[in-house]
Amino acid sequence: MDMDQIKIFCDLAETRSFSKSAARNLISQSAVSQQIKNIELQFKLQLIDRTCRPLALTQAGEIFYQGCKNIYNQYEEMRNQLASFSHQITGSVTIAGIPSIVLYLLQPYIRFYLQHHPNVRLYVEPMRANQAIETVLTDHADIGMVASPKADRRLDIMPFYREKLLLVMHPKHPLASRKKVPIKSIELQPFIHFEKDQPTRKLIDKIFRQYDITVKSIMELDNIETMKRGIEANVGLSILPEPAIKQELQAGTLIARPLAEEDFSRTVGIVFRKGKVFSEPVTRFVNLLKKPLETIVAQLET
Numbered sequence: 001m002d003m004d005q006i007k008i009f010c011d012l013a014e015t016r017s018f019s020k021s022a023a024r025n026l027i028s029q030s031a032v033s034q035q036i037k038n039i040e041l042q043f044k045l046q047l048i049d050r051t052c053r054p055l056a057l058t059q060a061g062e063i064f065y066q067g068c069k070n071i072y073n074q075y076e077e078m079r080n081q082l083a084s085f086s087h088q089i090t091g092s093v094t095i096a097g098i099p100s101i102v103l104y105l106l107q108p109y110i111r112f113y114l115q116h117h118p119n120v121r122l123y124v125e126p127m128r129a130n131q132a133i134e135t136v137l138t139d140h141a142d143i144g145m146v147a148s149p150k151a152d153r154r155l156d157i158m159p160f161y162r163e164k165l166l167l168v169m170h171p172k173h174p175l176a177s178r179k180k181v182p183i184k185s186i187e188l189q190p191f192i193h194f195e196k197d198q199p200t201r202k203l204i205d206k207i208f209r210q211y212d213i214t215v216k217s218i219m220e221l222d223n224i225e226t227m228k229r230g231i232e233a234n235v236g237l238s239i240l241p242e243p244a245i246k247q248e249l250q251a252g253t254l255i256a257r258p259l260a261e262e263d264f265s266r267t268v269g270i271v272f273r274k275g276k277v278f279s280e281p282v283t284r285f286v287n288l289l290k291k292p293l294e295t296i297v298a299q300l301e302t
Contacts, residue, residue, distance in 0.1 A: 001037065003075055006068045007077060008035050009047075013065040014140045015125075016054035025125050039064075091281040092121040096135040099126040099146030100224045100244040101268055105161060106145065108296045113288055120281045128222060129199055136273055142282045147241075148199040151270035158270040160289055162240040165204075165264040166256035170234040173255065180260040183211045190236035191215035195222045203266055204239050211261065228254065241266060 004025075012021040018029045025032070028268035040047050047061035057065055079090050095102060102124050110122060125132075125141065132144040137154055149157050167181050175181050194201035201220075208215065218236050221227050224244050231238055232253050240256075258264075270289060272278075278286065288296075 090119045094123040094141045095140035096132040101145045105243040112190045144271040161268040162265045176255040181257045184198045184259045192219045192238040
């Protein structure tokens with residue numbers, strides 16, 4: 001066995017998914033499957049129960065995972081110590097967060113970080129907010145990025161960014177001609193919602209209660225990409241964070257307008273397990289996140 005196989009097995013054990021393990025290692029699912037089969041043949045043991053959804057480790061697989069994890073952690077520690085002699089930063093950073101943050105808002109920071117630390121492996125895992133927090137608490141991710149994070153005695157929370165919330169619509173929607181839209185104008189309009197358990201949905205519901213607004217909910221989705229496609233099809237309106245719709249606004253497939261009553265926004269927070277000691281790569285990434293987004297974008301452009 002080599003270190004690549006050890007890492008692939010650890011990733012599979014932690015994600016419980018061939019596709020996620022493949023994404024972490026920039027290889028195909030079939031390559032992951034073949035590597036796991038090779039390990040099982042070498043030890044003549046079944047390590048993965050493939051009949052479960054999500055898949056599970058067998059008893060032998062649990063023992064094997066703990067051993068592999070210890071080996072890989074020691075290997076990473078050794079690499080970091082050796083890298084200090086050549087003044088290089090090596091290691092990995094794993095970020096779990098909701099898709100609208102890690103796939104859009106975070107991207108300039110990732111590009112900037114990798115330009116300055118090309119030897120660091122950066123893993124970004126989009127998931128629901130509650131899953132991201134659980135991933136952080138179980139040490140399967142170094143940090144989490146969620147909207148409107150709630151206080152939790154197990155977590156430290158660092159404010160990151162305030163995202164504007166805009167009313168998003170099809171370019172031919174009657175409200176698209178306005179520069180600002182009075183919130184009463186969306187009364188009983190067809191509306192594409194986030195699912196009820198999501199923090200942004202709770203925030204939007206709070207806004208609607210504050211202004212005594214009722215909309216006609218026609219969809220409840222947990223994926224902003226699907227929500228945008230519904231708006232592009234002129235199925236309904238929605239309220240979405242500005243960074244998640246920049247490409248569509250530039251392409252002209254969507255129109256976004258602020259609500260007239262006030263500038264609505266949501267807080268994006270960085271969460272990490274209380275008492276967690278960061279490695280050098282993670283420390284540098286967190287420190288980078290303290291810089292304003294505008295500064296990072298400007299430096300990338302130059």
